[in-house]
């Protein structure tokens with residue numbers, strides 16, 4: 001539900017591995033699927049193609065097409081969760097599960113409320129999910145996984161336990177975790193860089209190569225981690241390799257040492273940018289409220305100061321209001337007092 005970068009990639013890889021998939025998306029995606037199909041590549045060299053004919057993937061604009069589905073992966077942006085959730089509530093069976101594969105801490109809660117509003121009787125179950133990797137558009141129908149990392153879900157209802165093996169068969173490092181608030185807290189710390197990337201106007205590769213931006217990242221992440229801990233959340237490692245607590249130290253290393261220690265982190269498409277950067281470029285509302293804004297909200301709630309994240313929220317809001325894309329700010333302007 002919401003087949004953009006993440007939804008198209010997850011749905012496409014599942015379909016290629018033999019799982020029946022229905023993609024719900026905008027009309028332009030339907031046109032692309034009919035004309036070119038899907039091509040799904042990744043940084044490990046995978047190149048999976050789903051040709052337009054014979055179609056191995058069903059496309060629809062109306063979520064009513066999901067009425068018979070057991071599991072729905074929700075991949076709309078946070079601002080669209082409530083509307084999409086209500087529509088799903090209207091159409092899905094009560095024994096269906098909807099997994100929020102979105103960033104931010106609270107989308108699954110917004111989803112659960114919306115499913116309840118939409119459903120006439122018992123609503124489907126909302127489940128927390130987390131996507132650790134990044135997907136970028138490389139051309140019409142071509143989605144590229146540009147970084148590594150697992151797919152994590154909360155415990156699934158027994159009837160839908162087959163999702164994890166299906167995701168693994170599709171090539172994902174998928175597992176369930178009991179402490180999804182802790183998993184999502186870790187992802188949130190990493191996503192605090194989205195605002196820095198969007199405001200810098202630089203591709204991720206160039207931004208992360210620059211120690212001055214990395215120092216801002218490290219400080220913003222440290223503030224985020226401390227705030228989450230003050231709020232009683234314990235960020236969990238995202239698989240074996242991604243540890244936000246460690247990342248903030250690695251980010252401060254001088255450029256040559258960083259390039260050696262964080263080789264895999266720099267193994268990204270040289271033109272890739274975060275989705276917040278794309279949102280600013282397209283004049284859209286970003287997910288700033290659910291990312292750095294969530295840290296500011298938790299800080300206010302638990303008496304923990306968050307000047308760095310508040311400054312980034314203000315800067316992104318100003319850029320949204322100006323509607324002129326990224327303000328291309330230098331690292332110094334990303335810190336309060338600039």
Ligand SMILES: NC(=O)c1ccc[n+]([C@@H]2O[C@H](COP(=O)([O-])OP(=O)(O)OC[C@H]3O[C@@H](n4cnc5c(N)ncnc54)[C@H](OP(=O)(O)O)[C@@H]3O)[C@@H](O)[C@H]2O)c1
Pocket residue numbers: 001002003004005006007024025026061075076077078080083084101102103104131132133134135136275287
């Ligand atoms: N991209 C990544 O690498 C990445 C990685 C991890 C997590 N995430 C998270 O995953 C979520 C999705 O991100 P994304 O980058 O995949 O966003 P995206 O590319 O904008 O995809 C969302 C798609 O859903 C469509 N949509 C919204 N409401 C719909 C509706 N009611 N019916 C049909 N289609 C609808 C949107 O269309 P319109 O644009 O026309 O509204 C858009 O095509 C976000 O929470 C993001 O933070 C993204």
